[in-house]
Amino acid sequence: xxxxxxxxxxxxxDGPAEFEDSLALAEASIxxxxxxxxxxxxxxxxxxxxxxxNRERRDKxxxxxxxxxxxxxxxxxxLSYDNIxxxxxxPSRFTINGKQYLLVExxxxxxxxxxxxxxxxxxxxxxxxxxxxxxxxxxLLQDQxxxxxxxxxxxxxxxxxxxxxxxFGNRSQAMARDLVRKNWVHIIASDAHSTExxxxxxxxxxEYLKSEFSQETADRLxxxxxxxxxxxxxxxxxxxxHGLYEDMRIPKKGFFSKLFGR
Numbered sequence: 075x076x077x078x079x080x081x082x083x084x085x086x087x088d089g090p091a092e093f094e095d096s097l098a099l100a101e102a103s104i105x106x107x108x109x110x111x112x113x114x115x116x117x118x119x120x121x122x123x124x125x126x127x128n129r130e131r132r133d134k135x136x137x138x139x140x141x142x143x144x145x146x147x148x149x150x151x152x153l154s155y156d157n158i159x160x161x162x163x164x165p166s167r168f169t170i171n172g173k174q175y176l177l178v179e180x181x182x183x184x185x186x187x188x189x190x191x192x193x194x195x196x197x198x199x200x201x202x203x204x205x206x207x208x209x210x211x212x213x214l215l216q217d218q219x220x221x222x223x224x225x226x227x228x229x230x231x232x233x234x235x236x237x238x239x240x241x242f243g244n245r246s247q248a249m250a251r252d253l254v255r256k257n258w259v260h261i262i263a264s265d266a267h268s269t270e271x272x273x274x275x276x277x278x279x280x281e282y283l284k285s286e287f288s289q290e291t292a293d294r295l296x297x298x299x300x301x302x303x304x305x306x307x308x309x310x311x312x313x314x315x316h317g318l319y320e321d322m323r324i325p326k327k328g329f330f331s332k333l334f335g336r
Contacts, residue, residue, distance in 0.1 A: 075109065078146075123149060
């Protein structure tokens with residue numbers, strides 16, 4: 075499997091603190107059936123994003139792991155004004171393996187109404203946003219229609235493996251499964267941080283998808299699509315997304331609507 079959202083690098087964010095911690099986490103993913111990982115440290119105002127340091131630490135880990143696991147580079151891109159400005163100056167600084175795909179993360183409690191325009195500008199510049207774990211975002215838990223807007227213009231959606239098996243609570247689990255059911259999900263990734271509190275769960279998610287949906291669904295979300303993202307390739311044709319053009323916020327009929335049968 076390919077895991078494209080992973081906080082594997084030590085000492086750069088809220089992932090592993092030391093080299094040995096990163097190794098232990100990598101070994102857990104090897105045991106879990108993962109062959110390729112994109113190391114995606116946070117790029118936000120809390121942690122300094124230093125691509126040269128990330129590359130150095132990735133290389134050190136890769137040397138120790140050998141050919142048992144292949145490590146790429148990207149980031150967990152927070153949608154701040156400064157980040158977006160820097161992205162358009164040098165996209166490869168932030169995108170997955172310097173190609174066209176970019177993991178994007180929203181703040182928990184506020185998503186600008188103009189975000190669709192921000193994503194449209196990215197796509198026009200050949201940067202494809204991959205929306206990370208919407209099922210864990212409080213704003214999107216209340217209103218999935220925002221997600222449909224972004225998918226319609228060409229964004230991809232990534233759900234956390236552990237959400238499917240209930241590790242982030244019932245609401246996140248229900249939303250994650252509903253998004254898969256509607257074919258609104260393109261990628262499953264672990265968003266792993268440590269072996270103790272946020273370990274990988276890719277194999278359990280894969281088995282859930284295979285048993286509750288299909289082998290094709292499991293392979294598409296855990297292998298084929300993330301593999302294409304890893305290598306900067308186009309995704310193969312995807313299943314039809316159900317309800318994408320329906321407004322899920324159906325208003326109650328008012329007096330005049332009832333009177334005129336509208």
